[in-house]
Amino acid sequence: MYAMIKVEGLTRVYGTFTAVDDVSFTAEAGKVTGFLGPNGAGKSTTMRIMVGLTNPTKGRATINGSLYADLPNPGRHVGVLLDASAQHDGRTGREVLTLAAMTMGLPKSRVDEMLELVSLTPSEAKRRIKNYSLGMKQRLGIAHALIGDPKVLILDEPANGLDPAGIRWMRGLLKEYADRGGTVLLSSHLLHEVEQIADELILIGNGRIVAEGTKDTILASQGTAGQSLVTSLDNEALTVALKAKGYSVEPLGTGMRVSAAPAEVGRAALESNVVLTDLRDGGAGLEDIFLQLTAETQRENVAQIHAEGVSA
């Protein structure tokens, strides 16, 4: 049985504001699905609807075919981390996990296992959450999501506040989880966090899905694949060789932009005996596409920042 998340035509309207606008997607078992969008794009609202904390105006979200509210003991099916700070300041980390274990009917030993898993030391676990750093709260939140041994993980900005080592650790953890058949949906507003771990990406802006698929299909669909930036010891000879192969070449700084994949440019250089000093992919990165697709919903005018950046 594959545990998957299916979202169909989900819409949530607040007065005249549409936070989530006809969003449909599937997060499959065995994969990490990244849910990406700028602040206020509707990621958190969508996730809250998935776990029944917000009612949708239209549409529905199901886990394994059933609504979250219909899951018996849902903590055993779905691990949820929506906001690591949403814990009582006065409770200790251990107490938070103990309450979860009690609700789900799990043995107390599970609490220690989870504390060990997320590397919270026994003395840290005894501290009140008031004295936790954001990174520690995130670790506790991940432990809380995993304690019921669920098939599905729904994590809202889980990397927030984690240090680089922590982010790498979480990446490995989620990857392993998905590799063994789990379904992971995680959101982020930071592209590079998600890019390296997600098998599938869903880009959302202004409550709408603007692009989805693997990193490569998104890049390809935006028509920016197959561009290279090249610099050589003999740019003129290389230009001739590339043009002979039918590629367009335009000078750019000390080098050139070529309408061919780096492999083709390398081959042309080899054939014409030109020494390359720099050759790289000149296609727009995922980040450019992300910014471009969500431009309307960005708080800052991206084009303007770019211009200022250049003149500065």
Added chain:
Amino acid sequence: MSAVSVAPSTPLPAVTKVPFGRLLLVEWRKMTDTRAGRALLIISAGMLLLAMGIVVLVAALNDNFSLGLSTWSSILTIPLSLLTPVLAIMIVTQEWGQRTNMVTFSLEPSRLRVMAAKLVAVVAFALALIAVALLCGIVGNALAAAVGGYDASWSIDGQVLGWTIAQQLLYFVSAFGIAMCLLSTPFSIVVVYVDQLLLPLMVWSTLYFIFDWAADLIPFIDMGYAMSPFMGAGGMMPDGTQLPDPGTQEVLALICSIFLWVVVPVVLGAYRVLKSEVK
């Protein structure tokens, strides 16, 4: 980083609904596992002991002073009625204030079951506190009689005791309902204290003395006034006159005031908890 596997187990475990008893245990635990919760319990116990101590002291210092168990129970009701509504309020509003409701309702999506577990847990708690207060009354009665040098009176009217406990519980459930309506600790505490303490003591009592219509009207809108005719023979109205036996009007007033302050807040509050967005 760690040897513990995070792999989801296969096949799916045969999982059943979270039993109500487990929700109840969790809610019971949540009342005492924070510093604020523990402080409230310690203060409650402290107030009971303080009240007991003061009465024993008065008994010791006055020569012509004696009091029985029934007086004790009405004295100890005061610290109880001051503090227990806060317990009923906190168990609800804390979840919203600290935003733990996100966790609570994602582990048990049926919000009504969670609220029912909270209500049962906190009522059980209140009953335990009342039992402690009675115990304090018994100890205090014996103590006061010993230091005051008189024979302790152990007579207590079962009807009075029963109504006193019922009244405490109704106030308690009323506070729980108001907390569900407002979902905010400070607002709820203010509204409950104004309704249960300030209005009866400062406003209703004055109106009761001055206007004839007030004496007829107030029992319909205040539970305390509505209940006092049922407190049994020997009960006094606030103006000191002897109580008549409760008739149809008294019963209607009781039903009306309970509807107004218990049924309405609980129903409206449950609706709000069910419909509100948790974020």
